[in-house]
Amino acid sequence: MVACVPMTTLLINSIYRATEGEGIHIGIPQIFVRFQGCHIGCVNCDSKETWDFDPATTKNLDEVMEEVEVLSQDIIKRVSITGGDPLHPSHIPSLIELIKELKARNYYINIEAAGTRIVKDVFDMVDFISYDVKTPSTEVRTSPELLLRFVNEYGTKAQVKAVVADKKDFETVFDAFHFVKKNNGPVVPWCLTPCYEPEEKFPMQRFQAVVKMNEDFGLPFRVIGQQHKWMFGSEAKQV
Numbered sequence: 001m002v003a004c005v006p007m008t009t010l011l012i013n014s015i016y017r018a019t020e021g022e023g024i025h026i027g028i029p030q031i032f033v034r035f036q037g038c039h040i041g042c043v044n045c046d047s048k049e050t051w052d053f054d055p056a057t058t059k060n061l062d063e064v065m066e067e068v069e070v071l072s073q074d075i076i077k078r079v080s081i082t083g084g085d086p087l088h089p090s091h092i093p094s095l096i097e098l099i100k101e102l103k104a105r106n107y108y109i110n111i112e113a114a115g116t117r118i119v120k121d122v123f124d125m126v127d128f129i130s131y132d133v134k135t136p137s138t139e140v141r142t143s144p145e146l147l148l149r150f151v152n153e154y155g156t157k158a159q160v161k162a163v164v165a166d167k168k169d170f171e172t173v174f175d176a177f178h179f180v181k182k183n184n185g186p187v188v189p190w191c192l193t194p195c196y197e198p199e200e201k202f203p204m205q206r207f208q209a210v211v212k213m214n215e216d217f218g219l220p221f222r223v224i225g226q227q228h229k230w231m232f233g234s235e236a237k238q239v
């Protein structure tokens with residue numbers, strides 16, 4: 001009798017090709033695999049359509065890989081796994097299967113981490129981790145102790161990223177930066193993303209204010225906006 005192997009299924013919001021729109025890899029062409037489902041609840045989330053763990057979005061691993069390979073054309077060997085929250089515990093078994101399959105086909109893998117958990121099995125396998133520091137405007141908190149543990153364990157292949165809407169947000173990131181420094185954490189790239197809300201016109205003054213705060217506080221950060229929003233508007237999807 002042949003044993004029946006359960007098929008790996010994933011909740012997927014979308015799979016598409018675009019250039020990285022933010023952080024230190026901005027402008028690099030890649031394939032985005034966006035998971036469906038997030039319980040973190042940032043109030044200024046620009047992807048609220050990804051929140052529901054909607055079983056109607058189920059795809060099996062073969063279907064996901066086929067879409068990735070069609071988009072890749074064996075030219076773009078780079079995948080960014082995002083969400084939603086790809087690190088939600090219910091996603092982990094299928095996420096690990098996806099990563100194994102991508103690695104077997106020589107893809108470079110970035111994962112977008114919301115800054116609320118460290119998932120060793122995943123972080124050990126991927127090539128790069130973009131780790132959020134959640135700011136007060138999100139109404140979600142990133143634990144400084146968890147952040148310190150993260151940079152100590154994964155700082156050689158990571159960036160720390162924070163969306164900044166105002167001075168309170170900036171100061172929160174600055175405090176986290178100093179907490180890491182004070183505790184002899186390694187130097188990693190820290191990127192500030194000036195907040196660019198859906199339905200908002202390009203917030204030039206906020207960008208300038210964030211750059212100015214960075215200057216006033218001794219230039220600890222890189223300020224990198226969301227290029228895809230400049231190009232296509234703040235509400236465009238799959239760009």
Ligand code: SF4
Pocket residue numbers: 038039040041042044045046047048050083084085114
């Ligand atoms: S973690 Fe990401 S998807 Fe989830 S609420 Fe926050 S910004 Fe939105």
